[in-house]
Amino acid sequence: MAYLALDTATDYLSLAVSTPSGIVCHGEMVGQKHAELTLPRLQDLLTATGTELADLEGIAFASGPGSFTGLRIGCGIVQGLAFTLGIPVLGISTLEALAQASGQERVITCLDARMQQVYAAAYVRSESGWVSVCEPVVCNPEAAPVPDGSGWHACGSGFAVFPEALQARFAAQATAFDAALRPSAAQLLELAMPRFAAGHGLPAAQAELVYLRDKVALKTAERQQAGGH
Incomplete structure (x- = not known):
């Protein structure tokens, strides 16, 4: 039995998988390259830990708040994997x-x-x-x-x-x-595993994100007023 977690909410990509000996985590700064790097890094992590997709019992993900694009990419990957594998998901607040x-x-x-x-x-x-x-x-x-x-x-x-x-x-x-502390997928797993065990996992289609903000970018005039470019 194994669980997987993905955190794509910030420019720091973090992935974690539970193993018999504990949680193994991978993290790296990826900027805006979540779409191209998340799945390859996930496969690398599963291979390194000897974990098969079929071993997974549930997938946790950072549900936000965070980067709009990063959150959507992570949620989409989680939903796709969970739907294919027929396993539940859990969103955890960043x-x-x-x-x-x-x-x-x-x-x-x-x-x-x-x-x-x-x-x-x-x-x-x-x-x-x-x-x-x-x-x-x-x-x-x-x-x-x-x-x-x-x-x-x-x-x-x-x-x-x-x-x-x-x-x-x-x-x-x-x-x-x-100021240097950041969340990671390891913490997502620590929080999610007891909830999965208690039966709180959801079907993939019910995965939801928490944006907190409707607006994704400042207008030029607003950036100038704030001292930006």
């Missing part, structure tokens, strides 16, 4: 996976959303898993949702892109900032 990657108990997650905005949320670890105390939103850094209390671990690419605004926003809440 921000929840980031919280899982932190290894902390109280986590503020913040990813760069382009267009001078961030994807932000806050999670607390409970016995049954992560509980969102600030629901995922897309917003300007200065408007990121602020959880109650202190002792929070703040992480994600948003803090690399907007360090001053976000550190000021969470100055009273966060005791540590990790």
Whole structure:
């Protein structure tokens, strides 16, 4: 029995497969080449771990938020494989996976959303898993949702892109900032495997993505106003 996970939500492609000895993960910066690299890298990972497609019992994927194109590519691949193999799928929030990657108990997650905005949320670890105390939103850094209390671990690419605004926003809440931390397919599997075991997997046709934003690009005038090109 094996499970597979794909994270194509950012420019960092991440794939993971569960094996008898644990989770094996592959990740690399691919920019916008998800369409051409995901399947070859997936085949390489399966070959390296001695895993056959027929061994798979379910596939997890990053359901967003993240890159519109990357998310659609990943979801399409997952649906195609799952439909062919007759196995269930599970979408996992990119921000929840980031919280899982932190290894902390109280986590503020913040990813760069382009267009001078961030994807932000806050999670607390409970016995049954992560509980969102600030629901995922897309917003300007200065408007990121602020959880109650202190002792929070703040992480994600948003803090690399907007360090001053976000550190000021969470100055009273966060005791540590990790701008380099990113979610990966390994965390998707850690979160998905218990859910698959509990029967929460869905048919491939029911796979859904969470964009949080309807608009995919700024108009020229908006970019100039924001200081872009």
